[in-house]
Amino acid sequence: MMANMTEIANVVLQEGALTDPTAAAALAVGLAAFGAGYAERGIGAAAVGAMAEDEDLFVNGLILTVLPETLVILALVVVFLV
Amino acid sequence: MSTSGTSNPEYVNARVRARRAALFSDDEYQKLVRMSPAEIARRMEETEYEAEINALGTRHSGVDLIEYALNRNLAKHFDDLLDFSEGQLYDLIARYLRKFDAWNAKTIIRGLYVGADRDSIETDLIRAGEFSDRMISRLLDAGTIEDVVTILNGTIFGEGLTEAYADYEETDLLVPLENAIDRGFYGHLLDDLPNSEPVQLYREFLVAEIDFRNARNALRLARSGADIDPAAYYIDGGKLFNPSELNTLVQNQEELVSHIRESSYGRELTDVLDELEDADSMISFERGIEKALLAYSKRLGNVHPMSVAPVISYILAKEREVENIRAIARGREAGLSQAEIESELVIL
Numbered sequence: 001m002m003a004n005m006t007e008i009a010n011v012v013l014q015e016g017a018l019t020d021p022t023a024a025a026a027l028a029v030g031l032a033a034f035g036a037g038y039a040e041r042g043i044g045a046a047a048v049g050a051m052a053e054d055e056d057l058f059v060n061g062l063i064l065t066v067l068p069e070t071l072v073i074l075a076l077v078v079v080f081l082v
Numbered sequence: 083m084s085t086s087g088t089s090n091p092e093y094v095n096a097r098v099r100a101r102r103a104a105l106f107s108d109d110e111y112q113k114l115v116r117m118s119p120a121e122i123a124r125r126m127e128e129t130e131y132e133a134e135i136n137a138l139g140t141r142h143s144g145v146d147l148i149e150y151a152l153n154r155n156l157a158k159h160f161d162d163l164l165d166f167s168e169g170q171l172y173d174l175i176a177r178y179l180r181k182f183d184a185w186n187a188k189t190i191i192r193g194l195y196v197g198a199d200r201d202s203i204e205t206d207l208i209r210a211g212e213f214s215d216r217m218i219s220r221l222l223d224a225g226t227i228e229d230v231v232t233i234l235n236g237t238i239f240g241e242g243l244t245e246a247y248a249d250y251e252e253t254d255l256l257v258p259l260e261n262a263i264d265r266g267f268y269g270h271l272l273d274d275l276p277n278s279e280p281v282q283l284y285r286e287f288l289v290a291e292i293d294f295r296n297a298r299n300a301l302r303l304a305r306s307g308a309d310i311d312p313a314a315y316y317i318d319g320g321k322l323f324n325p326s327e328l329n330t331l332v333q334n335q336e337e338l339v340s341h342i343r344e345s346s347y348g349r350e351l352t353d354v355l356d357e358l359e360d361a362d363s364m365i366s367f368e369r370g371i372e373k374a375l376l377a378y379s380k381r382l383g384n385v386h387p388m389s390v391a392p393v394i395s396y397i398l399a400k401e402r403e404v405e406n407i408r409a410i411a412r413g414r415e416a417g418l419s420q421a422e423i424e425s426e427l428v429i430l
Contacts, residue, residue: 046092048096049095049097
């Protein structure tokens with residue numbers, strides 16, 4: 001899936017279709033969100049597994065699961081730059 | 083649940099690690115060694131094994147209670163593993179856990195052979211493999227060994243069993259049937275394994291297990307001096323021996339030991355091989371190779387956390403725990419000394 005995303009980005013950039021900075025920024029944020037989602041997939045699965053064994057781990061699991069969200073927040077900076 | 087879809091090592095490994103942490107520690111074994119069987123059962127009630135001890139406490143007592151509780155707990159955990167896992171991971175775990183299918187099939191055949199009744203066969207089963215409850219109750223209901231062979235037709239054991247049944251009818255010995263089951267299991271263990279680095283290491287681990295098993299059988303044969311064809315006990319798939327080598331090595335223990343020493347396992351087994359030559363004791367050698375296997379699987383699990391390796395390492399550790407506790411309980415019951423019991427334990 002990740003490989004496909006970079007391919008799409010490559011195609012879009014090479015064809016020169018992406019001349020509008022706002023559209024480029026939107027794409028950047030979207031890709032960052034994809035990355036965050038992919039990272040959370042694994043962490044979430046592990047966190048739920050750990051919680052199933054020991055319910056006290058709920059808070060830790062939740063925090064670790066949403067950590068990759070910082071990727072999207074940092075990517076949002078781009079929106080304000082264009 | 084199934085072999086379709088992608089595997090989910092993150093989830094399974096999180097659960098396996100939590101369960102691994104619940105295994106008995108070194109200190110706890112030290113305490114258990116000093117307890118009587120009844121005290122061990124009471125101690126187990128305060129741990130992991132509470133549900134099983136309570137469920138079986140009314141029907142069994144003493145060492146039997148401990149043993150059945152251990153088996154049932156083992157089966158529960160291993161069944162869970164198969165429930166959790168999906169995709170390729172399920173396939174890899176199931177391959178290894180089919181050894182309990184083999185165990186169950188052998189137990190049922192042996193039970194029928196000696197004419198044991200259904201209940202007593204059933205208590206000896208370990209329902210940890212891939213056979214469903216329905217399959218097992220069909221096997222239990224089978225009245226004769228021939229029926230069992232027919233029911234097992236279509237499983238991985240089917241092919242070899244049908245041939246072995248003819249042998250059995252001629253000789254009236256269980257050996258061909260049991261060998262056929264073992265070969266069915268080991269034959270499918272290494273069948274078309276997928277190609278990736280952790281899986282290749284898993285394969286290496288399985289090969290090591292087969293090699294160790296062959297080595298142990300060969301040593302036992304060499305020491306017993308019995309006139310048995312070693313090829314009958316040879317398991318395919320190992321790289322330590324080939325059948326003809328084994329035939330000559332079994333005649334001479336010294337050559338056999340030096341053959342193992344020169345192999346790729348030599349370094350890990352140096353200590354136990356020295357001990358075997360000095361003390362001439364089979365026990366420490368057998369414990370030694372089990373320890374080496376356990377240590378190897380643990381290292382593999384740490385190196386490749388997102389693969390089947392941690393699961394296999396947990397399965398081995400859990401099996402060892404069950405065997406350790408059983409050895410302690412049986413040893414205490416038979417009145418063995420602490421030192422003797424400790425020499426039977428495998429603690430990493």
